Structures are given as C-alpha cells and as structure tokens.
Amino acid sequence: MEPESGLPRCHRHPDVETGIRCTRCEKPICPQCMVSASVGFQCPDCVRNGSGTGHAPDANQPRTLAGGRVATDGRFVTKILIAINLALFIAVQVAGDRLVDELSLIGYAYNPQLGEVVGVADGEWYRLLTSAFLHQEIAHFVFNMLGLWIIGGIVEPELGRARYAAMCLLSGLSGSALAYLLSAANQPSLGASGIVFGLIGAWAVLTRRRRYDMRPVVLFVGLSLLLTFTRPGISWEAHVGGLIGGALVTYGLVHAPRVRRNLVQYAACGLVVLIDVGMILARSVALT
Known part of the structure; x- marks a missing residue:
C-alpha cells in the first residue's frame, strides 16, 4: 500500500x-x-x-433541451418574426407591386420596367432572405403567421431564443436555396412557408427526441406535404427545402453531446449553410 x-x-x-x-x-x-x-x-x-x-x-440557470437559456416568454423570437412579416406586408400594401418586384425571390429575369436584368444570379443575394418574410395576399399572410405562432410556440421553448432564431433563418434560407436551384429562373416566389415548414421539421425532431407519440406529427407532416403538392401555385421546393433544413439544424442542436455542445451545434448550422451556398452557387453558375 x-x-x-x-x-x-x-x-x-x-x-x-x-x-x-x-x-x-x-x-x-x-x-x-x-x-x-x-x-x-x-x-x-x-x-x-x-x-x-x-x-x-x-x-x-435552467437550460432548454438544446442547451439554451430558459426564457419567461416562450414566444419572444416568434413575435419578432411575426412583426417583421407584418411590417413587410403593410409596406407591400402601401408600395404595391414595386416592392414585391424588388424583394421577391427571382433567379434571373429581364425586367422591362427597369430595362435591366434582375435576380439572385445577377448579384441580388438579399432576395434569398427578404422573400422568406414577404407576403402579398392576406390569406397567404394569415395562414403562415398562424403556423409560425402555433408551431413556433412549441419549438422556441425547446431550443432557446438564439438557437431558435438560427434555425428559423436557416430554414428560410434552405427553402429559398432549393427554390432557386429547381424553379424556373424567371418564376418569382415569396412567403414564410420555408420557415413554417422548418418549424414542422423541428417539431418532428423534438417529438422524436422527447420520445413522444409520433403519430400526430407524422399525420400533420403528411397532410402539409399533400397540400403542398396538390394545390396550384405553391412553391413545393421552398416547403421541402425548409422542412429538411429545419429538421437537420434541430437534429444537430438537440443531439449534440454536452461536452462539445457548442462546437457540434455550430458545425451542424455550418453544414446546412454550406449545402445552401453550394446550391446557390451551382445555380448561379448555370444561369450566368
């Protein structure tokens, strides 16, 4: 001894x-x-x-499932996102089609009013994000805001404010990136559907992580996709892109090990950004 x-x-x-x-x-x-x-x-x-x-x-300090701070207001970021959408919706009603033409997602098209080419491929990268907060019709706006309010109220408290905000932005970007990649170059699209479908993907991942009953979520996802592919005038690319982007980001956020939680979470978000940038650059090269 x-x-x-x-x-x-x-x-x-x-x-x-x-x-x-x-x-x-x-x-x-x-x-x-x-x-x-x-x-x-x-x-x-x-x-x-x-x-x-x-x-x-x-x-x-109590922590969320993803390691974020537990906040008293579980819809704080959701309210900010709705406020941004509302502000743009009011601006569109005041300014008319001119603002829609400037902010909607257009890949590459000739604008006869301006006499010039416009679109993401022409360097207007901001359209990938501004289009994700832009609405023109009242029914479209109300439907998306209801989805943001209801599902956001489920997801935000589980992720925490910063992680939830990152997931929403990356969902919107992923939806725009896939729409840009696969849609016709001169086909404009707009709306927060990419973010809403990102929330649906996040909700599915969280339900699985919590080991809750998956059947209601699977049914909801199935109905949402059915409406996406059967209703005319819907950008299914933005819906699918947002759904996949939101699910991937959320999976990385809630499954990151505690020892290297921040590193893994940054890596998961970075991976989704790289995929989106890859699609955007590939489409830009093809169009120009």
Whole structure:
C-alpha cells in the first residue's frame, strides 16, 4: 500500500487528495470541483449560493433541451418574426407591386420596367432572405403567421431564443436555396412557408427526441406535404427545402453531446449553410 501524501482531501470527494482550496470558503477542492474564478478557484457550493465570482456554466440557470437559456416568454423570437412579416406586408400594401418586384425571390429575369436584368444570379443575394418574410395576399399572410405562432410556440421553448432564431433563418434560407436551384429562373416566389415548414421539421425532431407519440406529427407532416403538392401555385421546393433544413439544424442542436455542445451545434448550422451556398452557387453558375 502506497503511503498517503499528507494532502487534504476534497470536501465533496473524500477519496481524492488535493492541494487546492476554494478562495472563498477555503475548503479543499479537487480538479473535478474547481470552478475558475477571477482569482484562483472556487467550489460549486460558493458559486451556487452566489457568494463567489466564479465562471460556472450558469449553475442556477435552467437550460432548454438544446442547451439554451430558459426564457419567461416562450414566444419572444416568434413575435419578432411575426412583426417583421407584418411590417413587410403593410409596406407591400402601401408600395404595391414595386416592392414585391424588388424583394421577391427571382433567379434571373429581364425586367422591362427597369430595362435591366434582375435576380439572385445577377448579384441580388438579399432576395434569398427578404422573400422568406414577404407576403402579398392576406390569406397567404394569415395562414403562415398562424403556423409560425402555433408551431413556433412549441419549438422556441425547446431550443432557446438564439438557437431558435438560427434555425428559423436557416430554414428560410434552405427553402429559398432549393427554390432557386429547381424553379424556373424567371418564376418569382415569396412567403414564410420555408420557415413554417422548418418549424414542422423541428417539431418532428423534438417529438422524436422527447420520445413522444409520433403519430400526430407524422399525420400533420403528411397532410402539409399533400397540400403542398396538390394545390396550384405553391412553391413545393421552398416547403421541402425548409422542412429538411429545419429538421437537420434541430437534429444537430438537440443531439449534440454536452461536452462539445457548442462546437457540434455550430458545425451542424455550418453544414446546412454550406449545402445552401453550394446550391446557390451551382445555380448561379448555370444561369450566368
């Protein structure tokens, strides 16, 4: 049997010897318990009780399934997204078709009023995102806002504000990217359907992750896709692109291991961005 070193033992792990003490209460702490502070290290008890200044990973802060902060308002970002859509909808009603022509998703087309070529392939990259918040008809606007409000109220509290916002933006971008890739170059499209379908994809992933009954979600997804492919004038590419983009991002967010959570989540979002950029560049090269 090896002789003991004479060092004190951690007050939380009595079988571990240590030479480190908490800078606040001076109790012995082992490497597993040490919390980095502005000066030295502190024990989890001092940090948890608020008596320390350590940089613990928010010991008292509850976290969402994806690791985000739990907020009191579970629809904060959803309200902002609806407000943006509403502002653009009102602007379209005031400015008319001119604003729609400037912000809708057009791949590559000649505008006789301007006497010039317009579209994403002509360098108007902003259309990929502005079109995802743009509506012209009241029924289209109301339907998408209802979907955003209802499903967003389910998804946002599970992801947290920042992750939810990233997922919505990437869903909108994915929907626009696939529409840009597969639609006719001069076919304009607009609407938040890509974001709404991204929320549907996120909802499906979260339901599976929580091990809830998948049947209602599968039925809802099936009906949504049925309407997408049977109703005329619908950009199915934007719906499918948003659905896949939202599902991929959410899967990376909620399945990331805690040890490297941020790294894996950034990587998942980055992968979706790379796929979208790849589709956009391929289509631009083909059109120009």
